[in-house]
Amino acid sequence: MxxxxxxxxxxxxxxxxxxxxxxxxxxxxxxxxxxxxxxxxxxxxxxxxxxxxxxxxxxxxxxxxKSVISEGVLVKNNNNRYEIQGTEIEFSSGLPLDVWNNEWNQWETSRIEHNGEDYYIVSLGKYKPISGLKVRKK
Known part of the structure; x- marks a missing residue:
């Protein structure tokens, strides 16, 4: 099909x-x-x-x-949350996003959560660092 x-x-x-x-x-x-x-x-x-x-x-x-609002690299901001670098688009627990999968060369939908120490992307696991990852917000 x-x-x-x-x-x-x-x-x-x-x-x-x-x-x-x-x-x-x-x-x-x-x-x-x-x-x-x-x-x-x-x-x-x-x-x-x-x-x-x-x-x-x-x-x-x-x-x-949904249309893509912004795409870029995740960086930790002054609020200890992550945002798309160069924007004020901030992510906190429960918010959806797409994360770039380098291995498969495609976007994957996931969400941001907090493990008690730092934020993480659910599809990547609780302890994988997320700073520097390519993401997009819709």
Missing amino acids: ELKLALKVLEEIENSISKLEDRYGNLPDEFEYNYDNPEEKYQHDTVRTIVSKLADIQTQIEWMN
Whole structure:
């Protein structure tokens, strides 16, 4: 399958997922059903599991399609946080970013967390130094 076709299908999937959203843009985590009906209980639990996975898919599609705000090298700033060198784009725990993988010559999505001593990029491990890594913020 060609990538362009896959992207088109994913766009359709994203549009279908959005039909489940409430008026605030959130996917439901509960559904009305007959508690006395074992089959509806089963369906309810299965639908909740599926919707949770759809939320993850929706998040990944949205991230992939976001525009890049800035790209550069991570440096530690005066706040003891990391930022993209030459910008004021600062990262703190929980924030997503893309990190460049030199071995595979590609971007990988991850997030910043703190291990009690310093910040790290989750996909690289808790103790890998991150200063000097190429990242981008979307």
